[in-house]
Amino acid sequence: MICGVDEAGKGAVLGPMVVGGVGCEEMGDLPPGVKDSKALTPKRRATLYDEITGSFPWTVIEVSAAEIDHLREEMSMNTIVARAHAGVIAALAPQTAYVDACDVNEERYAATVTALGSPCPVIARHHADALFPVVSAASIVAKVSRDRRIIELQEAFGAIGSGYPSDTVTIAYLREQIRADGVPPVFARRSWKTVEEMMKDRRQRSLGDFFA
Structure with missing residues (x-):
């Protein structure tokens, strides 16, 4: 199995950051129309979310505002994201993980995620949510999950x-x-x-x- 990982809410000032992960055997296994969540309407995201979470292994990690504040006393925001990315990968336990790189240096970010607990090789790329369907799927899961938390707060x-x-x-x-x-x-x-x-x-x- 491979997995994709992406986050929503990294730069928000209110609410949590949500990191989503989705697993599959092959990229082509994912539902038609899966793409970067930002390129989808809310209705289409919700439909794909249901299809993805109903048919594929998935998980989310929510990092609250208070936890982010606490962690920022000892690490950068990029490291907080990498830590959550590693946690999602560990939960899904794939053979290879594809992640959206949160560092200007893709290889360095992959090494950071690995060092923070990823149990498998990590491929980190900028705009991975547009390059790899499995990361697109993860971006949908993360975005819909966070949007629902924001609705609860509203x-x-x-x-x-x-x-x-x-x-x-x-x-x-x-x-x-x-x-x-x-x-x-x-x-x-x-x-x-x-x-x-x-x-x-x-x-x-x-x-x-x-x-x-």
Whole structure:
């Protein structure tokens, strides 16, 4: 068996990062139309997700915002991703793993994933989700899984947007929560520069009010 691994939510400021893995015997075994999740509509992603998870070995690892903050005290974000990639590969136990490289140096990233616990050879490539159908399948599983977690957070906390710093809804939500509560929401990545700058701005405003 081979497997593909990809993640969703690496750069988000709200919510978890989800790493997905899918196994198959041959690339051609996967459902027709499997491609990079970003190139699919939400409806098509959901349909393919059901087909993939219903017929092939798969797994996901969810890394919460709090865990990311904790791990970033001792390692880079790329290493956090590689650690989760290795965990997914270990869970599926394939003969070969294909992963989306999160390092400018593909070979170095493959070596990092291997050193962090991959039980098999790792082939790391930039844009692997567009090059290898098995990684495309993993990207679909990761993306749909994370989107569902974001929907759960939206149902619990309101309009939080997509969770990415580029989303104006997300930024407005974060800014209002920090203004109202004095701290970011529990599912925010506090080590992210976006949050740090908002907290710094709030402290400066509070000092200004104190000395006014």
